[in-house]
Amino acid sequence: MTDGVRGSGEVIPYGNSKLPSPERDVERRLAAVLAADVEGYSRLMGADEDGTLETLHKCRHVIDQLIAKCHGHFVGSSGDSVLAEFASAVDAMKCAFEIQRELWVINADLPMHRRMLFRIGLNLGDIIIDKKDIFGDGVNVASRLEGLADGGGITVSRSLYDQVKNKVDFTFDSIGTHRVKNISEPVEVYRVRMTPDDLPTHQMSTTKKSVLLGVISGFFALLLLQIGGYAIWTHFIDSSDHVNANGTIQKDLSKEQKARLKVTALPLKHGPGTTFQQCADCPSMVVVPSGSFTMGSPEDEIGRHPKEIEGPTHLVTVPRAFAVGQFEITFREWDACYAAGGCAQNPQDRGWGRGNRPVMYVSWFDIQQYLQWISNVTGQDYRLLTESEWEFVARAGSSSAYWWGNKVGVDKANCLGCGENFNGAMTVPTGSMVQNPFGLYDVHGNVYEWVQDCWNGSYAGAPNDGSAWINGDCSLRVLRGGAWGKEPINIRSARRIKSPPTLRSGKRGFRVAMTLPLK
Known part of the structure; x- marks a missing residue:
C-alpha cells in the first residue's frame, strides 16, 4: 500500500512535512x-x-x-x-x-x-x-x-x-x-x-461463476467448490446435513417443523375469491379472475415518471384465473425454507422482528430457490408474478393512481408521508392495511416486490397477454409497489423500478403467484 498520492502522481507519506504551508491560501x-x-x-x-x-x-x-x-x-x-x-x-x-x-x-x-x-x-x-x-x-x-x-x-x-x-x-x-x-x-x-x-x-458463464465465488464476505467466508455437480458450502455444513443439487443444504427438521409443512390438497372448486393455504408455513393464496385492464399511467397522472417508463398505456388481457399471495412473503415463511435447507440466504431483519413482517434482503436469484422449494413441498407451480399480472392484481379493477383513488389518504399504505401510524420508518407486519377488491394486502408500500420480467425502458413492444417480458436488459429485473421510506408518488400502481437480480436490499421483497391446474 502506498501512503498517499498527489494529483501529479508524486508519492507523499501521509502526515509528513510536505503539507502545504499554513501561510498559503488553501x-x-x-x-x-x-x-x-x-x-x-x-x-x-x-x-x-x-x-x-x-x-x-x-x-x-x-x-x-x-x-x-x-x-x-x-x-x-x-x-x-x-x-x-x-x-x-x-x-x-x-x-x-x-x-x-x-x-x-x-x-x-x-x-x-x-x-x-x-x-x-x-x-x-x-x-x-x-x-x-x-x-x-x-x-x-x-x-x-x-x-x-x-x-x-x-x-x-x-x-x-x-x-x-x-x-x-x-x-x-x-x-x-x-x-x-x-x-x-x-x-x-x-x-x-x-x-x-x-x-x-x-455477465459470467456458469464456469466463471463457480470459480469466482470466493472469500468476500466480512461476516463469514464462503467457498464454493464444484464436486460432481454438487455445490458444497464448506462453512455451514455439519455431519448431519445433506446437500441438495441446487447447492442448498437439506436440514433434519423437528416434528413441529415437519407438521407445519404438512400439505393439504387444493380446494376442488377454486373460483375467483377462493382462498387457501396448503400448509401452516405456506403462503396464503387467493384466486383472482381473468380480465383486461389498461397498463401504465396516463400522461396527466400526478407523480408520473418524466421518462416514458410508465408508458405508453396499452390494453393487457390476462387470459385465465390464477392464484396470488394475499400477503408479501414473510420472514416466517422464508425462515421455514431456510430451516429446511431449501434457501441458502438467511436474511437479516434490521432488529425490527421477523414473524409476519415481509422478508427483505433477498435477491431475485435467492427467490428462485424459495420458489423451487415451495413448489417441491406442495407439488404445485409457485412462481413470481409477471409485471403485467402484478399491475392487474394491484389495480383490482381500478384505473386510479392507487387502487382506492388518486390521493394516498391516511394509513392506507406504509410509506413516507402515508399517515400517522404508518409513516414509512420501517416495514410493518403484512396485512396491516385494508385489502383491495381482489383480496390482496400491501400492494402499495412496505417493500418493493420482485417480478419475473427483464427491464425495458418503456412499454413499446410489451406483451399484451399477461406473459413475462423476457426480452430486453435481463441484467436488470423489474420491481413494483414501492416501499417504506418512499414518497407516495413512488408507490403508485404504475410505478416501476429496476435492480440487478443479485441485489439484496432492505426495501425489496416479493409476493408469489401460482398457476392453477386445469380443471
Missing part, C-alpha cells in the same frame, strides 16, 4: 474520501509485470469511469493506489460498491493466482485542498482503512457509516476500534458485507 472542507490499492500488488508484479500492468489498466479504466459517474473527483494515483473525493458520502459508498462489483467481472477471466483484488477504504472527514492535491486526517484515515479491508472488500469509518446507514441498502458489520498510524484517537471501523450474490453474475 481551502478546507468536509468530504468523503475513497482510497484504494491492490492486495498483493508486489507479488503480482514479481510474477508477471506485463500481465499485471495490463490488468491494472483495465481496472483503472473501470474505476475512473465509476468515480466520474458517481459525481466524484479523481485526485490521483501512484502505482496501484487510487485516491478520490466526493461531496456526498452516499455517492462515495455507492461508488465503492459498484467498483468492487465491476472488478469481479474483470477477474472472472483470470486464473486465481493472477486476480487483482482492490481493497477500498472510505472516510468522511476534514480535508485540505491545495491546487489539485488533498491532505489532512480525512485522507490519512481513508488510506489506513484500505489496509483493514479484505481483497475485494470495503471498510468505512464510523463518521461515514453514520451518514449513510439509513440512506443505502447495504449491511455493515462493526469490526471494532483500531489504532491508525499518525491519528491520535482510535477509529471505529465497519466492514461492508458482501456475499457471492452481490456479484454481477449475469
